[in-house]
Amino acid sequence: AKEAGKNRYAFYAARMDAQAQRRLALQAALRRAVDRRELTLAYQPKIALADGRVTGVEALARWVHPEWGAISPGEFIPLAEDVGLIAELGRWVLSQALADAAAWHQRGLGPLRVAVNLSVSQFADGELLANVRRALHDSGAPPSLLELELTESMVMRDPEEAARLLQALRALGVQVSIDDFGTGHSSLAYLKRLPLDAVKLDRSFVQDLPDAPKDAAIATGVIALAQQLRLEVVAEGVETQAQRDFLRQAGCDQAQGYFFSRPLPAAALVEWLQAYRR
Ligand code: C2E
Ligand code: CA
Ligand code: CA
Ligand code: CA
Helix, strand or coil: CHHHHHHHHHHHHHHHHHHHHHHHHHHHHHHHHHHHCCEEEEEEEEEECCCCCEEEEEEEEEEEECCCEEECHHHHHHHHHHCCCHHHHHHHHHHHHHHHHHHHHHCCCCCCEEEEECCHHHHHCCCHHHHHHHHHHHHCCCHHHEEEEEEHHHHHHCHHHHHHHHHHHHHHCCEEEEEEECCCCCCCHHHHHCCCCEEEECHHHHCCCCCCHHHHHHHHHHHHHHHHCCCEEEECCCCCHHHHHHHHHHCCCEECCCCCCCCEEHHHHHHHHHHCCC
């Protein structure tokens, strides 16, 4: 038994080592990726359920390493936070997304609002308002074309400071939504206090619709709550027509997911928009 324990330890140690090594290699590669612009953005359409109109797109960061292939943002965004690259990456995402939004606007493909995901430190570092102002100015895009997605945990750290920041962003004309709604450890009180435009119903509540009674109850409840609070509700991760129909029936305003489109590179998005018939 002792031997087995020892072997198991050696196995864990080897695996930890492999993980630590991957992390180190990824860190170095991410530094280069930011410098060399290996990062790109993919855009996923958001659809108004009442009439099928495209209301906007969510910008999602993509990293394709020349040798290792695609690395998911679920892996490299937290890594970028840890190694101090997130501020630079965040500024790049904001300016690239707004440059694309301004170009679509000029081509008459709109109005198409672009939603940018914020990271924890980007929300807390005191530079966000200035960065947003500068990125809007540099792109020439009207502020109404920008939406920022933040999570419950970001606003719960310091709700009063968050409220001030959100108020200032909205005063610029930028929209603000709460991402992954319902998954954070938070209270509903902030919905009352924070100036928000939308909540995004997390995919975990959408994926088993329409048949799972608890998910149906949660989805219906969140939609009703949001309506009462005059917030838009956007359902994430809609993959089937049955999910779309359930959500529309429940009064959900907008949805995004593979049922409508996967996230697409900017050029492919333009083609998708031109071919899209609601
Ligand atoms: P998120 O903001 O909740 O983004 C939604 C995720 O769900 C995306 O994963 C998207 O590709 C995926 N998705 C969309 N529709 C469907 C669907 O119908 N089914 C399924 N199974 N998945 C769907 P992705 O692109 O891998 O991004 C993961 C997370 O990484 C994002 O979650 C967001 O938290 C973060 N992220 C992505 N881009 C950025 C960025 O530019 N900045 C920051 N700070 N975070 C980002
Ligand atoms: Ca998001
Ligand atoms: Ca989300
Ligand atoms: Ca989610």
